């Protein structure tokens with residue numbers, strides 16, 4: 001932990017790179033260019049501290065087989081995200097990543113578009129989370145920055161929450177930075193008090209990450225994909241990752 005400008009304890013925030021979009025590019029031609037596994041290894045070499053994938057039921061980007069191919073070769077933390085339908089649960093129990101992030105996304109969702117209602121789904125989440133934890137897999141659940149949902153998450157036995165940052169990113173882009181980040185800072189503080197680890201992700205970018213990191217305490221990890229891969233088109237993966245790492249120090 002290092003103190004920030006206000007003297008508050010800050011932990012180091014790990015960068016986990018979501019490689020879904022690399023798989024999207026590969027799938028566009030049906031071959032193996034770019035090679036998703038090789039890209040993940042290079043991303044690790046460039047300093048990322050984790051690799052995130054979000055296999056969706058239609059396997060439009062990351063395929064279930066990709067997760068099996070990645071697991072034995074990755075050296076950093078492997079995080080698999082998804083809706084815990086039976087097929088997904090079985091995959092995670094087979095692959096055994098360091099972390100599973102549960103996301104309540106509908107099959108036809110273009111991307112993740114909501115956090116869990118942790119109060120309504122409490123029993124279901126308790127059941128799924130305990131199964132993953134029994135197998136030594138750290139759990140995280142995707143939630144909106146809503147204090148009731150954080151309290152509900154703590155009651156499920158999850159190790160961490162992932163704050164769904166789309167609304168922060170949207171308001172930040174509109175210029176309302178302070179207001180945008182307020183609920184996230186509150187919820188991260190509350191999660192920490194309740195003994196939960198804090199992750200964050202969705203629409204984070206080189207533009208907004210430093211502000212988020214500086215304003216929101218106790219963030220253990222951010223997972224970033226869409227913007228990072230788009231930025232890398234101009235900067236290259238190595239330079240892009242190095243810029244994120246500097247902003248997350």
Ligand SMILES: CC(=O)[C@@H](O)[C@H](O)COP(=O)(O)O
Nearest residue numbers: 020054081103111112201202
């Ligand atoms: C959980 C989350 O926030 C998503 O951003 C996600 O993992 C990205 O998924 P797509 O690549 O399918 O948009």
Ligand SMILES: NCC(=O)COP(=O)(O)O
Nearest residue numbers: 018201202203223225226
């Ligand atoms: N968990 C969020 C994630 O993995 C990446 O989201 P995005 O940067 O692609 O929006």
